[in-house]
Amino acid sequence: MKLRHATLTGWGLYVPERVVTNDDFARMIDTSDEWIRARSGIRERRFVADDETTATLSTAAARAALAKAGLEAADLDLIIVATSSPDYPTPPVSSQVQHALGARCGAFQQTVGCAGFLYGLITAQQFIATGVCDTVLVVGAELISRWLNFEDRATCVLFGDGAGAVVLQASDEAGVGVQGFVLGSDGSGAEHIIVPSGGVARPPTQETLEDGLNFIHMNGREVFKFATRILVESLQEALDEAGLTMDDIDLFIPHQANARIIEYAAKKAELPMEKVVMNVDRYGNTSAASIPLALAEVLDAGRARPGDTLALVAFGAGLTWAACIFRLGQNVPVGAESAIAAETAA
Numbered sequence: 001m002k003l004r005h006a007t008l009t010g011w012g013l014y015v016p017e018r019v020v021t022n023d024d025f026a027r028m029i030d031t032s033d034e035w036i037r038a039r040s041g042i043r044e045r046r047f048v049a050d051d052e053t054t055a056t057l058s059t060a061a062a063r064a065a066l067a068k069a070g071l072e073a074a075d076l077d078l079i080i081v082a083t084s085s086p087d088y089p090t091p092p093v094s095s096q097v098q099h100a101l102g103a104r105c106g107a108f109q110q111t112v113g114c115a116g117f118l119y120g121l122i123t124a125q126q127f128i129a130t131g132v133c134d135t136v137l138v139v140g141a142e143l144i145s146r147w148l149n150f151e152d153r154a155t156c157v158l159f160g161d162g163a164g165a166v167v168l169q170a171s172d173e174a175g176v177g178v179q180g181f182v183l184g185s186d187g188s189g190a191e192h193i194i195v196p197s198g199g200v201a202r203p204p205t206q207e208t209l210e211d212g213l214n215f216i217h218m219n220g221r222e223v224f225k226f227a228t229r230i231l232v233e234s235l236q237e238a239l240d241e242a243g244l245t246m247d248d249i250d251l252f253i254p255h256q257a258n259a260r261i262i263e264y265a266a267k268k269a270e271l272p273m274e275k276v277v278m279n280v281d282r283y284g285n286t287s288a289a290s291i292p293l294a295l296a297e298v299l300d301a302g303r304a305r306p307g308d309t310l311a312l313v314a315f316g317a318g319l320t321w322a323a324c325i326f327r328l329g330q331n332v333p334v335g336a337e338s339a340i341a342a343e344t345a346a
Helices: 022-026 033-040 054-069 093-101 113-129 187-192 206-210 220-242 259-268 287-300 336-345
Strands: 005-014 018-021 044-047 078-082 106-110 135-142 162-171 177-185 251-254 309-316 320-327
Touching (some): 005 287, 033 259, 078 093, 113 135, 113 309, 135 287, 162 287
Parallel strands (some): 078 106
Antiparallel strands (some): 135 162
């Protein structure tokens, strides 16, 4: 069977209006802007309004991606939503997004922590490559602020809310889309990033609420050790599968968890910082939304161009990880800022 190519034709993002700075946290808990920046590189993040949910974040980003692609919801063959913070244990947030968009297609949710969007992107590629679908929407969205213990200063300052989305479509252009990928999981480290209560293993009770088990718990030291190792290892494996080298990478877009982790990985991979995308300072760790948010920003700014080779790498709860080498097609719309610059130059 001849496999088809999948190209990116649209993208979008949505972040809540409310900006929460490090100084805001310093007025709530024993911390400071200097302490937070030194350990994470984060200076602010976005938190949702009371009437926002993961479904509304996802839908806003999805609409923006469809508009960029020049498509209607009726054109979609499949919707994939990656999130670890759905509105409900069931139904899946993907069905809420499908209904809100007015789409008439299948939809499912992937819960793979911070690596979720890349799992979704690679899954979408398979549906297109095998001829099952022509057009797939992939959303990465998280609402983590409602899972934070604001007495745990080591964790609560790290996370933010947001969503990003992309549209993949079948293409006759050779050499576009996913060139190589790696998916990985090591459940022996599951306790290092966990919300202990809320599932069937430990349903919520008055006792679990009093013990704070409905909040996210993270072993920062172990996650840092895992992340700095797996980022470069999985990136190299994906490059090997694609038959490429570090020199072939135009932009490195890693999961935006911590500036120190990103800088360490870039140095170990011998990637110059001008090739590294980093927006963790403005959004914090948005988990599955992290990479699509960063990707949408560089595309909007014209920093990522048609034909570019992107290296996307994520790690997170599970413990899970994913790496994807993705080549942009020649039909990728030029970012708004770069288009203005081109007109000015002309």
